[in-house]
Amino acid sequence: MKVMVMIKGDGADEGRVAPSTDMLERMTRYNEELVKAGILLDGDGLKPTAAGVKVVFAASGDTSVVDGPFTESKEIIGGYWIWQVSSLEEAVEWAKRCPRDGFHGAATVLEIRPYAGDEDFGDALTPELREREAEMRRIQAAE
Amino acid sequence: MDPHRRIEAIWRMEAARLIASLSRLTRDVGTAEEIAQDVFVAALEQWPSGGVPPNPAGWLHTTGRHKAIDRIRRDRMRDERQLSAALDPTVPDGSDDDLLALIFTACHPVLTREARTALTLRLLGGLSTDEIAHAFLAPSPTIGQRISRAKRTLAEAKVPFAPPHGDELRERLPAVLEVIYLIFTEGYAATSGDAWIRRDLAEEAMRLGRMLTGLLPREPEPYGLVALMELQASRFRARIAPDGSPVLLQDQDRSRWDRTLIQHGLAALDRATALARPLGPYSVQAAIAAVHARAPRFEETDWEAIVALYDALGQIAPSPVVALNRAVAVLHADGPAAALAAIDEVRADPRMARHHLVGAVRGDVLLRLGRAAEAAEEWERAADLAPNQRESRLLRERAARALT
Numbered sequence: 163m164k165v166m167v168m169i170k171g172d173g174a175d176e177g178r179v180a181p182s183t184d185m186l187e188r189m190t191r192y193n194e195e196l197v198k199a200g201i202l203l204d205g206d207g208l209k210p211t212a213a214g215v216k217v218v219f220a221a222s223g224d225t226s227v228v229d230g231p232f233t234e235s236k237e238i239i240g241g242y243w244i245w246q247v248s249s250l251e252e253a254v255e256w257a258k259r260c261p262r263d264g265f266h267g268a269a270t271v272l273e274i275r276p277y278a279g280d281e282d283f284g285d286a287l288t289p290e291l292r293e294r295e296a297e298m299r300r301i302q303a304a305e
Numbered sequence: 306m307d308p309h310r311r312i313e314a315i316w317r318m319e320a321a322r323l324i325a326s327l328s329r330l331t332r333d334v335g336t337a338e339e340i341a342q343d344v345f346v347a348a349l350e351q352w353p354s355g356g357v358p359p360n361p362a363g364w365l366h367t368t369g370r371h372k373a374i375d376r377i378r379r380d381r382m383r384d385e386r387q388l389s390a391a392l393d394p395t396v397p398d399g400s401d402d403d404l405l406a407l408i409f410t411a412c413h414p415v416l417t418r419e420a421r422t423a424l425t426l427r428l429l430g431g432l433s434t435d436e437i438a439h440a441f442l443a444p445s446p447t448i449g450q451r452i453s454r455a456k457r458t459l460a461e462a463k464v465p466f467a468p469p470h471g472d473e474l475r476e477r478l479p480a481v482l483e484v485i486y487l488i489f490t491e492g493y494a495a496t497s498g499d500a501w502i503r504r505d506l507a508e509e510a511m512r513l514g515r516m517l518t519g520l521l522p523r524e525p526e527p528y529g530l531v532a533l534m535e536l537q538a539s540r541f542r543a544r545i546a547p548d549g550s551p552v553l554l555q556d557q558d559r560s561r562w563d564r565t566l567i568q569h570g571l572a573a574l575d576r577a578t579a580l581a582r583p584l585g586p587y588s589v590q591a592a593i594a595a596v597h598a599r600a601p602r603f604e605e606t607d608w609e610a611i612v613a614l615y616d617a618l619g620q621i622a623p624s625p626v627v628a629l630n631r632a633v634a635v636l637h638a639d640g641p642a643a644a645l646a647a648i649d650e651v652r653a654d655p656r657m658a659r660h661h662l663v664g665a666v667r668g669d670v671l672l673r674l675g676r677a678a679e680a681a682e683e684w685e686r687a688a689d690l691a692p693n694q695r696e697s698r699l700l701r702e703r704a705a706r707a708l709t
Contacts, residue, residue, distance in 0.1 A: 163508075164565065198401070199318065200515030203569045244565055246508060251306060251314035255361075279542070296560035 163276055164203070165253045167243045169260075170271040173235030176210055181263070188261035196245070196256065205243035211235070237271060250276065308353045315361045316345055320431025321516075322399030323365050325407040328466045330373045330391040334410055335456030338428060340376060344369045366398040405468040405520045408513075412481040415462045420455035421484045422491075427452055429516075430509050440506045441491065474521075482530050482587060485513050489534045493541075507538055518573070528577035529588025535570030536594035539563040555603040567598045586622035589614055608638035625657040633666055641673040661690040665700060672707055681707040 181189070196202040208214075211230035218226050232238055247253045257272040287295075320341060327337035344365055358364040374391050390396070411424045426432045426440075434452065438445040469477055492506030514531040521527055543561040546552050574595055577588045584592070593614045600606040615631035628651045636644035648667045657663050664687025671680035684704035691697035 164563075194519075198516060198519035200512035200519070202515075203565050246511065248317060248505065248508065248512075249310070249314055251310045252318060254306065255311070255314050255318060296558055 163247060163249070165245050165247060165250070165274050165276050167245060167253065167257060168273045168275070169240045169242065170237040170273055171240050172269055173211060173232045173238045176212075176231060176233070176238060185261065185263050192259065192261050195259070196243070199256070201245045201247050201252075201256065203244045203246055205241065207241035208239060211238050250274065308357075309349070311357065312348055312352055315357070315365075316348070317431040319362050319365050319399075320345075321407065321429045322362075322404055323369050324428050325403035326366065326398040326400070327369050327373050328407055328410065329396075329403050330370065330387075331377065332387065332466050333460055334407070334424075334428060334466065335453075335460055336376065337373075338456065340369055340372045343372055362399070370398065401520050402468045404516075406466050408481055408517065408520075409469055409474075409477055410459065410464060410466055412477075412484045413459060413462075413464050414477070414480060415458055415464060416455050418484070418487065420451055420458070421480070422487050423448055423451045424455045425484050425513070426488065426509065429513055432509070440503065474524075478521075478524065478526065479585075481517065482526060485510050485517070486530060486534070486587070488513070489537075493537060504541065507534070507541075510534060511538060518576075523580065525577040525580040525582050526585040526587055528573045528580075529585055529591050532570045532574035532577060532591035533587050533594055535566045535573065536591060536598050539566035539570065539598065554597065559602065562598070571595055571598065583621075584617075586618060589618045589621065593618075606637065608634050612638045625651055625654045625660075628654070629657065629660075629662060629666065632670075636666075636670055636673075641670045644670045645674065659690055661687040661692070661696065661700070663687075664690065668700075668703065668707070677707045681705075 193202065193205070211232040214230040214232065216228040216230070216232065218228055220226065245253060245256065247256070253274045257274060260272060262270055323344065324334070324337050324341045327340050328334045331337050331340070347368055348361075348365065352358075370391065374388070377388050377391055407428055408425070411428050412421045416424065423437055423441075426437050427434070432440075434449045435445050437452075438448040441448065468474075489507050489510035492503045492508070492510065511531065511534050514527060514534055517527045518524075518531055539562045540554075540557060541563065543557040543559065544552050570591070574588065574591045577584065577591070593611055596607050596610050596614070611634040612631060615627060615634055618627050619631060629648075632644055632647035632651055635647045645667075648663065648670055651657050652663050652667065664683050668680045668683040668687065671677075671683060681704040684700045684707065688697045688700035688704065691700055
């Protein structure tokens, strides 16, 4: 099964938890372990939210654009991996081995989400929508 | 989370490295595997009540090492060197070298293909006998016997537990790749049985392949094999129709191909190529799969490239099946006249004379040349040779259609 693992942190602590060389070294070692275990398919880190933008659709119907940093956010995504594992339990065990830097007292969360298939969307995904999605992906594949 | 499922997951993650270091200590994979089983049982007994230790891998290795030392003492395998090696705490447990040695031992040439496959899944994949039996649709006792016989054969042949190097590695690597690919095709080609379990088998093979690339980062062919498996596996969702019947490549909905696996597979193929050594058969087959993966639709396939790759494959791994596939590529690239010449060459091979696919393809070619009656004849003959009812019926239907 394929899962996406998202590294989430607290927006308020983002500025204080810039990765140190030691942390990058530990993270590299961890990534090497994932490769050697044969489960890592993809992954990357994301820039701090200072470089990010939010587009917010308010319940009132207004749309606003908010520049980063998102200091008020409880959970911001710092990076992700895509793993191919034999079970959700295996993904959890690998996630537990992820190095962490608790020095600043900031909490980190790894959120693991299995991939959805067409079948998970039920009747909402009509045959017509499915065909349009297919066409879009065919064009995407050609690029 | 269910503690048993958690322990099983940890076991699957650690089994290979644990068995690998225990094999180095005991110099016998059979003994190592038995000790590893004891360790697993100990974990099942202790962890649910006492809690999973903070470093489960370390716990498994330490417990395994203690059990191995007890075992060596008890069995009075009185080789002092062996005992002192086992007691030496400076040798790291579960090293890459141990793991490599374990893979090459499990795929050792003294074993039959079936034995290698079962042993690899057992020792490297951490699968239970039942799981392996289930995956291969075989009775559990059969697999159990196969594994114990394999372990005995290794012990009797006194196969040393050591990672091969240099020329020896190059010589024995194909046997390892073959086992991994056999496991993959067993899962991939399955059209019956419990499809999900079988797909797990293909995923396990991909995991083993990626593991091997991690252990041998300078060898191109493991990357080629990984690329081949991932590119083929990327089509999983598209290759079986809702009613369970297989969907031909030309009819597959390419939007259902797995983009992540394609990207990863293409990257692995790039890596194989970048190592700048002559490509092996898996890499070339992966390159063919890559041409398909890059084509947005069947009609846009670069058939010239595929013909050239089949030519290359025919050079390094000649086989009549390769020649047949090449003839199909020629049909798309150069038209039916060129394809007829190619297929007649294949037909001249006595090994293929009675193969129904030769007739099936030749019928196609003849029909495109406007020779419908000959095409029908060819398909009728192929129908007689077809290995099952379903294919036979399909061929007869085509023959009937060609005549109307």
